[in-house]
Amino acid sequence: MKKIAFFDMKPYDLEWFDKLNTEYEIDYYSEKLTYLTARLAKGYDGVIAFVNDTLNSKTINQLYEFGVKVIALRCSGYNNVNMKAAHDKITIMRVPVYSPYAVAEHSMALFLSLNRKIHKAYNRTRNFNFSLNGLTGFDLNGKTVGVIGTGKIGQIFIKICKGFGMNVIAYDPYPIENPDFQYVELEKLYRESDVISLHCPLTESSKYMLNAQVFEMMKDGVYIINTSRGGLIESEALLNALKNRKVAGAGLDVYEEETDLFFEDYSDKIIDDDILARLVSFPNVIITSHQAFLTDEALRNIAEITLGNLEAYFNDKPLKNEVCYCQKKGDVTSECN
Numbered sequence: 001m002k003k004i005a006f007f008d009m010k011p012y013d014l015e016w017f018d019k020l021n022t023e024y025e026i027d028y029y030s031e032k033l034t035y036l037t038a039r040l041a042k043g044y045d046g047v048i049a050f051v052n053d054t055l056n057s058k059t060i061n062q063l064y065e066f067g068v069k070v071i072a073l074r075c076s077g078y079n080n081v082n083m084k085a086a087h088d089k090i091t092i093m094r095v096p097v098y099s100p101y102a103v104a105e106h107s108m109a110l111f112l113s114l115n116r117k118i119h120k121a122y123n124r125t126r127n128f129n130f131s132l133n134g135l136t137g138f139d140l141n142g143k144t145v146g147v148i149g150t151g152k153i154g155q156i157f158i159k160i161c162k163g164f165g166m167n168v169i170a171y172d173p174y175p176i177e178n179p180d181f182q183y184v185e186l187e188k189l190y191r192e193s194d195v196i197s198l199h200c201p202l203t204e205s206s207k208y209m210l211n212a213q214v215f216e217m218m219k220d221g222v223y224i225i226n227t228s229r230g231g232l233i234e235s236e237a238l239l240n241a242l243k244n245r246k247v248a249g250a251g252l253d254v255y256e257e258e259t260d261l262f263f264e265d266y267s268d269k270i271i272d273d274d275i276l277a278r279l280v281s282f283p284n285v286i287i288t289s290h291q292a293f294l295t296d297e298a299l300r301n302i303a304e305i306t307l308g309n310l311e312a313y314f315n316d317k318p319l320k321n322e323v324c325y326c327q328k329k330g331d332v333t334s335e336c337n
Contacts, residue, residue: 110251149200
């Protein structure tokens with residue numbers, strides 16, 4: 001029986017992995033996978049890693065020296081993996097789609113909460129304050145939403161927006177065929193959108209795509225939603241845009257420096273990250289800790305696909321969910337063989 005080391009384990013991970021696993025001896029570790037914790041994987045055939053594990057060249061080389069053959073990411077993004085270091089050493093696999101509905105719905109939940117001040121109303125009524133002052137929002141019908149990234153999550157988010165009667169404009173360097181919405185250039189999207197929602201991967205070209213210069217292009221009072229990757233937004237620039245009222249509200253499920261913070265409880269500690277501390281203090285900012293994926297359906301799919309990826313690897317089946325340093329967008333394994 002193959003041995004698998006499971007890193008950054010949380011209680012909600014266990015239910016479906018334990019239910020569905022019949023093939024592997026899985027040992028669960030609460031530690032994040034880093035260069036320093038890679039020693040825990042010595043003697044294992046593979047590891048299961050998560051979005052905030054640090055899979056840099058040092059970690060990859062350590063795992064390779066310890067005999068690890070495959071890394072099964074239980075997430076879709078892999079910007080935390082040094083793919084060049086892993087090439088020809090360790091096979092990297094991911095879960096490309098687990099529940100795009102979960103993430104798209106969470107994106108809209110963040111926006112609705114911000115616009116209709118649900119978080120404020122909740123706190124007020126718990127103190128028997130039933131005043132409506134300061135809780136005014138606006139109709140979504142007829143407003144323009146700019147969607148950056150039209151993969152599966154972006155497309156579902158667009159359908160949700162259309163259900164509210166919103167006008168949708170979108171940008172993606174790889175547009176889909178026959179869309180029922182309008183593609184525009186990024187500058188036009190920035191200038192015309194009442195709401196901007198990010199649904200794109202973090203790459204060298206997309207890092208800090210929302211920066212001080214870009215915020216200046218936007219409408220006064222724009223809303224920003226990000227359930228993709230924190231590094232898409234330059235956090236200090238967002239902070240300043242909120243302070244000068246350019247941005248009316250921000251719903252963030254991700255943060256560029258989240259690695260050592262999100263998924264953990266720091267409620268009795270002082271946080272050294274001044275930008276995050278200030279963002280959390282703003283009444284028009286809602287931050288959730290990378291929970292957009294967290295539905296029962298998604299957790300089952302993640303476990304099912306991750307275990308299926310391992311089964312394919314260890315039984316010499318086609319690796320449809322492999323990611324490789326040399327592959328192009330839309331190409332899975334043809335250049336990796």
